Amino acid sequence: MNPWERLRPPGKIEDMEEEVFTNVSKAAKRISFRRNEVYTARKRELARIKAAHRILRKHLNRCIDIGKAYIGADPFYRDILSLFFKEDNIISHYKRIKGLSNILDRLLETYSFKISKARNPPEMAKYRKEALARMMSVVKRRPNLIQFFIEIHRFASRLPSISKETPLVIVGGPPNVGKSSLVREISTAHPEVAEYPFTTKKISLGHVTMNRHVIQIMDTPGLLDRPMNERNPIEKQAILAIRHLADILIFMFDPSPMRYYPIEKQIHILNEIEEHFTGLDIILVSNKADIKEIDVTRYIKEKVIETSLLTGQGLDELRSELYVRLSRLTKTL
Numbered sequence: 001m002n003p004w005e006r007l008r009p010p011g012k013i014e015d016m017e018e019e020v021f022t023n024v025s026k027a028a029k030r031i032s033f034r035r036n037e038v039y040t041a042r043k044r045e046l047a048r049i050k051a052a053h054r055i056l057r058k059h060l061n062r063c064i065d066i067g068k069a070y071i072g073a074d075p076f077y078r079d080i081l082s083l084f085f086k087e088d089n090i091i092s093h094y095k096r097i098k099g100l101s102n103i104l105d106r107l108l109e110t111y112s113f114k115i116s117k118a119r120n121p122p123e124m125a126k127y128r129k130e131a132l133a134r135m136m137s138v139v140k141r142r143p144n145l146i147q148f149f150i151e152i153h154r155f156a157s158r159l160p161s162i163s164k165e166t167p168l169v170i171v172g173g174p175p176n177v178g179k180s181s182l183v184r185e186i187s188t189a190h191p192e193v194a195e196y197p198f199t200t201k202k203i204s205l206g207h208v209t210m211n212r213h214v215i216q217i218m219d220t221p222g223l224l225d226r227p228m229n230e231r232n233p234i235e236k237q238a239i240l241a242i243r244h245l246a247d248i249l250i251f252m253f254d255p256s257p258m259r260y261y262p263i264e265k266q267i268h269i270l271n272e273i274e275e276h277f278t279g280l281d282i283i284l285v286s287n288k289a290d291i292k293e294i295d296v297t298r299y300i301k302e303k304v305i306e307t308s309l310l311t312g313q314g315l316d317e318l319r320s321e322l323y324v325r326l327s328r329l330t331k332t333l
Contacts, residue, residue, distance in 0.1 A: 002161040003069035003077065009153035010059040013143045017136060020052045024132065027051035041121035045128040046112060052135050053108040060101045060139070063149040066156070067094030074164070076244035080203075081156055083233040083240075085148075093148050100145075103138050107131060160205030160218070167326050168216040168245045172238050173252035174269055175222030176260045178287040181309045182252065183219040186319065203237050210323050218245070225265040228276060242277055248325050249273070249282045250318075253304075255292040263294050281329070283321055289313050 011019065027047040033040045070081060070090050081090070111131035118124040139146060162168065171179045187206030204219045220238035224231070231239060242249060251273070253266050261269075274280070283305065286296040290308040297304050305321060307314035 001163070002157070002159050003073050004066065004153060004156040004159070005161055007065050007069060007153065007157065008062055009066070009150050009157075010062040010146055012150070013140055013146060016056060016059050016139060020055045020132070020136065023051040023055055024048045037121060038119075041124050042115060042118070045115050045124040048128055049108060049111055049115070049131040049135070052132050053104055056135055056139055057101060057104055059146070060097055060104070063097040063146065064094065064101065066149045066153050067091075067097065069156075070094075070152075074162075074244075076162070076240060077156070077159065079240045079244070080159060080237060081152070083236050084155060085152055089148070090152070093145055096142075096145060097149070100138050100142065104135060107134055107138070158202075160203060162205065162245060163216065166214060166216050167247045167329060168218060169248045169250060169322065169326075170218050170220060170238075170241050170246040171250045171252065172220050172223060172242065172273070174254065174261050174266050175224070176258075177222070177252040177254040177266075178309055179222070179252055180219050182250070182285075182287070182307070183217055185309055185315065187217040201234055203241055210319075210326065215322075215326060222260075223269050223273075225261060225269050228272065242273065242280070246277075246280060247329055248322065249277075249280055250322075251282050251284055253284070253286045253296050254288055255286050255294040255296050256288040257291065257293045259293075263296060263299060267299055281325055283318070283325065285314075285318060 010016075027050070028044040031040065031043050031047055034043070067090060070078060071094070073081075078087075108131075111127050114127040115124050115131075118127060171183050173179055183204070183206055187208045201221060203221070206217050206219075208215050208217055218241055220241055221234045223235055223238055228239065251270055253263065254260065255263065259266070270282075270284075274282070284296075284300065284302055286292070286304050286306045288308060289306040290311050290313065292306070296306075305314050305318050307318055309315075
């Protein structure tokens with residue numbers, strides 16, 4: 001499961017400030033006059049600074065939860081997040097947020113004591129104003145730190161929620177071979193589809209039912225023909241998915257006249273994957289069979305399933321092959 005999908009992000013600084021102002025006023029109004037003016041004033045001022053502390057602490061706690069989720073996340077999620085946010089920054093910012101929380105706690109303790117010892121309402125009001133100013137200063141002076149966790153949450157919460165107990169099939173290959181269209185055709189996922197390369201910028205997950213068993217199927221960004229260490233973060237999402245998650249890889253070729261790469265380069269990408277992921281179960285698919293210009297089987301000795309997402313050619317054969325491979329894998333289908 002995605003460890004961030006149920007977490008809430010912290011608010012922006014201006015939103016925190018408005019929330020503090022609103023709740024401080026409400027906290028004081030909820031306390032009716034009791035005993036005498038000094039007693040009532042003390043209760044109201046304490047309620048005000050406690051409300052401010054509670055609101056600010058709530059937002060810092062959300063930052064802490066986001067950082068804590070990274071620390072305890074599955075290696076796949078940690079590696080994906082580290083493509084876009086440096087791990088050292090995540091850890092150091094997490095520690096800094098915890099430090100800010102401790103400062104807020106100390107300020108609450110300090111000013112609660114001062115207000116409890118103050119002799120008259122004006123003195124209490126003075127300490128309350130100091131407390132609120134200093135508490136707000138703790139977060140207002142560090143807007144970039146708060147924004148960092150907002151951005152992490154925005155990215156991480158949108159990652160697919162993956163079950164390690166359910167078989168997972170990765171659909172991969174060069175750009176514009178029809179990966180997203182295939183995933184849309186055979187699963188519940190709805191990745192963006194377009195007639196130009198590099199449409200897919202992130203991984204997306206769908207599900208397909210085979211003989212009453214649910215299978216996960218993942219669309220991945222296109223892989224370029226270049227060494228593994230030269231791949232960009234978008235490509236590396238596909239590599240990490242294969243490394244951490246793939247039970248089976250459907251590798252797709254494009255033999256059409258509009259292919260992005262010559263067939264030799266497409267095969268080179270496959271060879272590199274096989275070299276880096278020894279023993280990976282791979283189903284080879286030559287898509288766009290209705291307009292193919294090249295017969296991929298002339299270049300590859302292994303079985304290649306020819307498909308066309310326009311005519312439906314080969315899709316039943318692909319489903320059958322996928323079912324056979326998964327049956328061997330799980331022995332439960």
